[in-house]
Amino acid sequence: MEEYKPPALPSPFNNTTPPPTLLTQGAEAHLYKTTSLNPSIPAALKIRPSKPYRHPILDRRLTRARITQEARCLAKLVREGVSVPALLALDWEGHGGEEGGWGGAWLMMEWIEGDVVRVALEKWEAWMKKASLDDEQTQAQEARVRALMRKMGAAIGALHKAGVVHGDLTTSNLMLRPVDENDTNEVGLDGDVVLIDFGLASQSAQDEDRAVDLYVLERAIASTHPRSEGLAEDLIIGYRDSYKGAPSALKRLEDVRLRGRKRSMLG
Amino acid sequence: MASSLETIDLPHLPSLPVHVAVYQNVQNAAFLKSQLLAGQPEYEYAFIDASMVLSRAHVIAAVFRALNDYAHNRLKSHNVHSEIVFSLNPTNNIAESFRRFGISDSTQDLLVIKVSTSSEITHDTVAAHLSSAVEGTSVSFDDQTLFEFSDINKIKKSYKLGALPSPTKATDQVASKENVETKQRLENALLGAIALRGS
Amino acid sequence: MIAIGMEGSANKLGIGIMLHPKDGSPPQVLANIRHTYVSPPGEGFLPKDTARHHRSWVVKLVKQALKEARVSVADVDCICFTKGPGMGAPLQSVVVAARMLSLLWGKELVGVNHCVGHIEMGRLITGATNPVVLYVSGGNTQVIAYSSQRYRIFGETLDMAVGNCLDRFARTLHISNDPAPGYNIEQLAKQGKQLVDLPYVVKGMDCSFSGILAAIDGLAKEWGLGGEEKAKEDDAKSSETAAASESLEAKPTRADLCFSLQETVFSMLVEITERAMAHVGSKQVLIVGGVGSNERLQEMMGIMARDRGGSVYATDERFCIDNGIMIAQAGMLAYGTGFRTPLSESTCTQRFRTDEVFVKWRD
Numbered sequence: 001m002e003e004y005k006p007p008a009l010p011s012p013f014n015n016t017t018p019p020p021t022l023l024t025q026g027a028e029a030h031l032y033k034t035t036s037l038n039p040s041i042p043a044a045l046k047i048r049p050s051k052p053y054r055h056p057i058l059d060r061r062l063t064r065a066r067i068t069q070e071a072r073c074l075a076k077l078v079r080e081g082v083s084v085p086a087l088l089a090l091d092w093e094g095h096g097g098e099e100g101g102w103g104g105a106w107l108m109m110e111w112i113e114g115d116v117v118r119v120a121l122e123k124w125e126a127w128m129k130k131a132s133l134d135d136e137q138t139q140a141q142e143a144r145v146r147a148l149m150r151k152m153g154a155a156i157g158a159l160h161k162a163g164v165v166h167g168d169l170t171t172s173n174l175m176l177r178p179v180d181e182n183d184t185n186e187v188g189l190d191g192d193v194v195l196i197d198f199g200l201a202s203q204s205a206q207d208e209d210r211a212v213d214l215y216v217l218e219r220a221i222a223s224t225h226p227r228s229e230g231l232a233e234d235l236i237i238g239y240r241d242s243y244k245g246a247p248s249a250l251k252r253l254e255d256v257r258l259r260g261r262k263r264s265m266l267g
Numbered sequence: 268m269a270s271s272l273e274t275i276d277l278p279h280l281p282s283l284p285v286h287v288a289v290y291q292n293v294q295n296a297a298f299l300k301s302q303l304l305a306g307q308p309e310y311e312y313a314f315i316d317a318s319m320v321l322s323r324a325h326v327i328a329a330v331f332r333a334l335n336d337y338a339h340n341r342l343k344s345h346n347v348h349s350e351i352v353f354s355l356n357p358t359n360n361i362a363e364s365f366r367r368f369g370i371s372d373s374t375q376d377l378l379v380i381k382v383s384t385s386s387e388i389t390h391d392t393v394a395a396h397l398s399s400a401v402e403g404t405s406v407s408f409d410d411q412t413l414f415e416f417s418d419i420n421k422i423k424k425s426y427k428l429g430a431l432p433s434p435t436k437a438t439d440q441v442a443s444k445e446n447v448e449t450k451q452r453l454e455n456a457l458l459g460a461i462a463l464r465g466s
Numbered sequence: 467m468i469a470i471g472m473e474g475s476a477n478k479l480g481i482g483i484m485l486h487p488k489d490g491s492p493p494q495v496l497a498n499i500r501h502t503y504v505s506p507p508g509e510g511f512l513p514k515d516t517a518r519h520h521r522s523w524v525v526k527l528v529k530q531a532l533k534e535a536r537v538s539v540a541d542v543d544c545i546c547f548t549k550g551p552g553m554g555a556p557l558q559s560v561v562v563a564a565r566m567l568s569l570l571w572g573k574e575l576v577g578v579n580h581c582v583g584h585i586e587m588g589r590l591i592t593g594a595t596n597p598v599v600l601y602v603s604g605g606n607t608q609v610i611a612y613s614s615q616r617y618r619i620f621g622e623t624l625d626m627a628v629g630n631c632l633d634r635f636a637r638t639l640h641i642s643n644d645p646a647p648g649y650n651i652e653q654l655a656k657q658g659k660q661l662v663d664l665p666y667v668v669k670g671m672d673c674s675f676s677g678i679l680a681a682i683d684g685l686a687k688e689w690g691l692g693g694e695e696k697a698k699e700d701d702a703k704s705s706e707t708a709a710a711s712e713s714l715e716a717k718p719t720r721a722d723l724c725f726s727l728q729e730t731v732f733s734m735l736v737e738i739t740e741r742a743m744a745h746v747g748s749k750q751v752l753i754v755g756g757v758g759s760n761e762r763l764q765e766m767m768g769i770m771a772r773d774r775g776g777s778v779y780a781t782d783e784r785f786c787i788d789n790g791i792m793i794a795q796a797g798m799l800a801y802g803t804g805f806r807t808p809l810s811e812s813t814c815t816q817r818f819r820t821d822e823v824f825v826k827w828r829d
Contacts, residue, residue, distance in 0.1 A: 011338070013280065071459075089332065168670070
């Protein structure tokens with residue numbers, strides 16, 4: 001089978017030196033690391049390539065709607081002071097690289113240093129496996145994870161308070177931006193929680209949407225971090241006190257937990 | 268008059284060098300504006316009232332937006348220089364963008380931008396023309412200078428960002444972590460507005 | 467090993483006979499016959515009428531299949547039937563027939579999940595080893611991938627099935643149900659040029675079609691394109707309408723609406739399939755179910771798969787559309803692992819999720 005080749009970069013990034021480096025390729029978007037508009041500061045570049053299988057009119061309509069939706073959510077969250085990467089530049093009508101013409105859309109964001117929470121927790125779990133700790137030390141370690149969970153809950157609360165739901169919350173879409181002073185040799189669980197990847201985000205203040213956000217994250221923690229699952233109740237504690245609407249969203253979360261993500265489903 | 272015209276190769280758009288100068292205590296703003304309005308080719312610049320810009324990143328974001336639209340034949344206004352002024356505006360109203368961000372008769376501190384859209388426009392030709400055309404003190408295009416010139420309340424009002432906290436210019440607090448963060452948040456909000464215009 | 471497969475979960479009654487040679491060589495289709503209950507234009511098929519159709523044809527079809535396959539009753543090892551999901555009354559007619567044959571001939575029964583039947587038949591015919599499966603029919607819309615002994619549903623419709631959406635719009639336009647409403651929409655869509663704006667509803671890996679149907683039904687009404695009268699004009703002036711629709715802002719034609727509906731719903735299906743492929747890291751995609759025989763859907767899926775460095779596997783109407791051999795094929799795979807359905811449990815069910823089946827025959 002042929003090697004997968006990502007589509008050519010849209011202009012002007014086909015002229016960028018050094019060329020942007022591909023980090024991840026999802027179904028809809030490719031994420032690159034490149035320089036921001038300041039050559040000494042890096043940036044994240046998200047590209048939504050044109051989808052040749054779609055009718056060109058539909059393709060433009062969808063690509064534009066989605067990239068601007070993501071950009072609007074980011075800009076709104078920046079204004080509200082929620083911890084997300086800043087929107088630096090945007091083109092919803094990107095021009096193709098060499099061939100010219102329509103080439104999808106792109107969005108440039110602030111580069112966030114650090115690990116995603118998934119990686120931070122994996123490192124911690126691996127470290128815990130090797131370290132021989134007494135009960136007291138184990139509890140102290142777990143307290144660090146609980147503190148992280150609370151910070152995550154608070155960050156999601158701030159997001160929801162701003163009227164945005166993420167749509168795809170996992171431990172891969174939460175980052176830990178390291179604090180400047182790193183004086184411990186423990187696995188880093190400190191730092192600011194930054195929410196990333198708003199590709200499926202939308203503006204909503206509905207309890208249902210907020211509850212589904214939390215439920216999806218709870219499930220993600222349970223499936224990818226079995227050791228941390230019991231500590232995830234602190235996620236809810238962190239969330240509960242973060243804004244006025246939190247208790248009502250949490251009440252809905254209880255229903256969602258019972259019935260699953262979807263409202264109703266027939267065979 | 269010693270010129271401190273800075274020439275910038277923007278990342279991603281290296282084929283369009285950008286020349287930027289900042290002047291304080293400008294004496295002939297009305298003249299410059301009239302030349303611009305008369306369409307005098309040698310006065311084709313982006314003349315921006317420096318009180319309406321917060322920082323280098325704020326200016327560069329507008330320049331990048333205008334240059335990217337220029338490079339892809341999507342200008343909404345007359346030329347790339349008027350487009351830079353327009354790109355500072357959060358809405359699609361071109362006349363409004365000139366009233367808000369462009370040079371006025373009363374402009375004291377002036378930001379001047381020229382793009383090398385042809386090989387005849389070089390750092391030296393721009394520097395030579397500006398030193399004879401602008402009556403004012405050339406200062407450096409840096410964050411500190413721009414912040415001093417900025418009118419935070421007017422900027423916030425133009426971008427409908429009244430709810431955001433304002434960074435202070437008080438010397439004892441200006442470098443505090445909190446003030447730096449406040450200014451960064453305002454700057455990020457401005458960049459977002461510039462990126463999203465017309466979306 | 468020889469199995470009879472009996473399928474009747476919707477308006478097709480299918481009887482198939484399948485041979486799995488003892489030497490391990492590829493399975494062979496010995497007979498694959500089908501009889502479809504076709505309702506008049508503008509109407510869907512009702513459960514009781516469909517069940518009556520299946521009851522009156524099932525014996526005839528079984529006899530014909532045995533004759534075509536040149537096998538005698540003694541050669542048959544088991545009788546496989548569709549347990550669900552599907553429409554209650556038609557399912558019941560077929561399960562009663564299967565039970566009767568089981569008692570009459572003294573053969574064991576194997577109840578089969580209809581969706582798993584489609585998947586296994588698709589894998590057999592195309593040779594796709596571990597594809598992401600898009601299962602699209604009048605009753606189902608699912609994106610499925612195999613993982614640890616289950617066909618897991620990654621995405622599905624949140625309301626109606628895509629085939630149901632197409633069929634119901636065919637009714638609005640009074641398009642013939644012969645041979646199938648979706649087939650006739652596909653033919654009409656080939657003359658469409660103008661894309662009208664329709665809702666596009668994808669949520670993660672799920673999608674929804676009811677809003678699209680309401681919107682396009684509304685457009686058909688607004689432009690006076692529905693109903694029996696307009697349907698008669700299709701044949702008469704297909705070339706004329708195609709020419710008219712090329713001018714900009716022109717009033718959409720019936721063909722334009724069919725074209726726009728297909729372009730929109732198929733884009734949604736390809737999008738959720740691509741998302742599932744990215745999620746599980748697969749480069750193969752297999753399309754099964756009646757809607758899977760649509761060539762435009764296959765073409766779009768092919769472009770997507772090619773851009774991902776993969777390929778699409780699809781089958782023609784003999785295997786895509788409901789049939790008996792797919793039930794025989796999946797049933798025999800289960801039978802080979804020792805699975806049996808005792809007479810007392812040989813019921814059928816309208817709701818039977820794909821992921822409920824324990825897939826013992828795969829690693």
